[in-house]
Amino acid sequence: MTDVAAAWAEALQRFDWLPSWGQSLILLGGAVSVALIVHALGVALVRRVVKQGDVFWRSLVSRTRRPARLALVLLAISLVSPLLPLREELAALLRQGLHIGMVITIGWGSLVALDIAAALHLRKYRIDIADNLIARKHLTQVRILRRAAATLIIVFTIAFALMTISGFRQWGVSLLAAGGAAGIIVGLALQPLLTNLIAGIQIALTQPIRIDDAVIVENEWGQIEEITATYVVVRLWDLRRMVLPLTWFIQNPFQNWTRDSATLIGSVFFYLDYAAPIEAMREKLEAIVRPSPLWDGDVMVLQVTDLRERVVEVRCLASARNGGDAFDLRCAIREQMIAWLKAEHPEALPRDRITVAAQPVP
Known part of the structure; x- marks a missing residue:
């Protein structure tokens, strides 16, 4: 040299x-x-x-x-x-x-x-396959942790750059150590960012949600489309987007339909007359569900689950590979079962009975 x-x-x-x-x-x-x-x-x-x-x-x-x-x-x-x-x-x-x-x-x-x-x-990992639970798990972890780490790298880079300038050295020290008046100001200004950053790390480690999970948030059904360092984008069923801060998923209850598996059991309720042919309905349910490509071959049940004053409650259960298939299968069961009842067993539909007492002729 x-x-x-x-x-x-x-x-x-x-x-x-x-x-x-x-x-x-x-x-x-x-x-x-x-x-x-x-x-x-x-x-x-x-x-x-x-x-x-x-x-x-x-x-x-x-x-x-x-x-x-x-x-x-x-x-x-x-x-x-x-x-x-x-x-x-x-x-x-x-x-x-x-x-x-x-x-x-x-x-x-x-x-x-x-x-x-x-x-x-x-x-x-590949996310473009049917059984992508592990892939979505790693994709969510990597995306959140990468963004959190990138934020920390940027903050530390700015802090060390300020520390090389004599007039701004205290700002750099305060940004790193959160000490002094400058540190308090910076800490208050960055509080929402840091709160969501910590929430993002919690979500990456515990994974209450993952990319492409089917969830119900704020009474809306949708899928997790994107998880950033500060917010989550939920793609709703009608293609609207709901944007929620990361802390919302830590502080509020919500439904995750694909937490451990994408498989779901769809339920359909019918309120019918006491004359409803239950055994025939079981056979019709099997005729509807078994040939359907939406059914995953696991659960198919029809039961009388309640008796009310004027009707009986009949519940049909059928499983599907994911939430979208389960919704479509439930709609198919409703449409075909009602059409069959109207055509073959109209007496099973709800009706009111009136009894007329005969009066003696004087």
């Missing part, structure tokens, strides 16, 4: 006739040019090595190209900075800029490394 610096100093002596700012531009331009050439040669070499390799490694080289280029440029400038004929104030300003640039480069590289690690983990 000393030999390189000596070579740069000897080369710079040939431009003694230039003013100091001109010498500085030549030295900085040469350093940056060398850094860019080294970066280009390195990227070309690495691309040639991984050209026939895995897609992940090719994307890794592509995504780390810019952070690596910035790091090499900053390194080159820092190596030649002691040789620059600058006043002390300008030299201090340059060192300050190099420190901030290096902190930003490290933060940038950390974010890229985080995205690559998340992508590498998710490549093991």
